[in-house]
Amino acid sequence: MTVKRRSNSQDVADLASVSQASVSRAFTPGASISAKTKAKILNAAAKLDYQPNIIARSLSKNQSGLVGILFANWDHPKAAEILKGLCEAITEKGFKPVVQSANTLESVDRAFTDFLSYQVDGVIVFSTSPSANMSALCIRSNIPIVLLNHTAPGINASIITIDSTKVGRDIGNALLERAYKRIAIVSSDPNSQVVSGISDSLAETVNQTQGTRIISERTGIHGYEAGLQTIVELWREDVKPDVIVCTSDYTALGILSGCRHTLNINVPQDLCIIGLGDIPAAGWTDHDLSTVKIPHNELVRTSVTTLISKIETQSMDPESIKLDAKLILRGTIKSL
Template identity: 30%
Template structure:
């Protein structure tokens, strides 16, 4: 015979406290004495009691659940960032549900509908865009949304990004100062604000030095597409002598094509630079010169902004752009006197 489910009343009776005291012990942020909390947790453990979070949300109006949406995890930047986001939210007493999405509008619509069914307190969108219709649905449901590593032309959305344009401008200046004449770009997915901002900043940086882009291909943030772009760009006599790849993930595959398929020396024949500073960028096999996204700061600002919107739904949305420093390694020639 199945055993009857243990309830908070059973815990309260064994601990010798009120049912409301049991509820407070299992409600993050609620006021309860250390002695009472210890008695309740000992009674709960003895009885095998677990609080029903979803049932409690019907009473409090809060599920303590955050929906985290990401489109792809192949890029080393996102698994690390998602782990940091999950840990930071859990430290604030929230549970995290991760939802995978693609870049197609229909898929994101389906995913968002599923998220809202969970009565989440907030949503973080990482690497995916939100249409104006979906944004309105979230507002109507009273669910705040924060964009992570992405922004949109929507004044109602809060976004936390790196200074993508500023970081790319630094790369352009760095390559010109290093003496490069034929500077190229392998772009990411052109629907991403990160790609648009990085390319715009890179072109502006070249223009400020009296230069223009020598060649351009699209890698779509995909390994095989990036490989093909590198082959088209470099398997010819008038090849570039430097290339800015829109993120580190693609840059690793581009470097492999240059060195192992085309027999080029990096950086003697061509300098390669990227953006993100994911862990493999520091490996000696790549030694990638890149622009660092400060993942810890981005996570900190994202969680802070989301909790602010949860506590105060009328708080003004904001766009937070964090500085992105240039990290110089061995994949690029270095300007004379650099770093002195």
């Protein structure tokens, strides 16, 4: 049996009566080529069962066409949606995503070692960051890094996150307008710069009014059951705020359930509850939870656009982009 020779770009060019360069443009996303010529080339390629040689193209362009995605927070309520959005946006830009999962600093650095072996053109990291040494190695290798929904002082990386200072200020102003006085903050990750940004800004805002203060801060608390347990503990310890601000909607919903079904606390007259994330359940009629809507789709698009720009311009200069997150006031806060 004779093995059929694999078609190449010159074969396609000959059949379509175009130049080899036109064939290359037809298979390059965003390249300048008329719709008519592109259709003719794709038709010829289909007849010849031709597929472009990605490896050869990457060698000629000195790019692999690969973008690493490091995912570290699978408990995030939008994890699947965020990963899907990243993969689709990267593909639309003409690159191919390579996904790794890690949840410790050691496994994060191992994943980055793999990315370096794959010769990725850049890396997007969700909710974690590499060590300073690994980050420096990426910079020396001209591999830009974008941190999504996370900040890391000392890491040479672009940062795409929400404006946590504005979020804290917006929450503080809403509470002051309604004369709330005793505020508790319940957060999940005490090391998160986003969480600390919200907490610090909230405290700075409310401390400007005499008699209003932060009376309790609980950290390392995340999830419905943890929220339910926290509200019971606060009341048992006679720490009775009139506001609880949570850095997770799931935690806030657990607190809300404890108020209604365990402690018989009137929400919002006796206690205001504010979450973060605006998960679908937050808007359900039975919950009607006040929260902060995070623009996940915009965060994803901005992260990909920023990284691809770094790759194409060969820029290693980090950027910090902060997007607005909207405070949504529902039934767990008093009306004005």
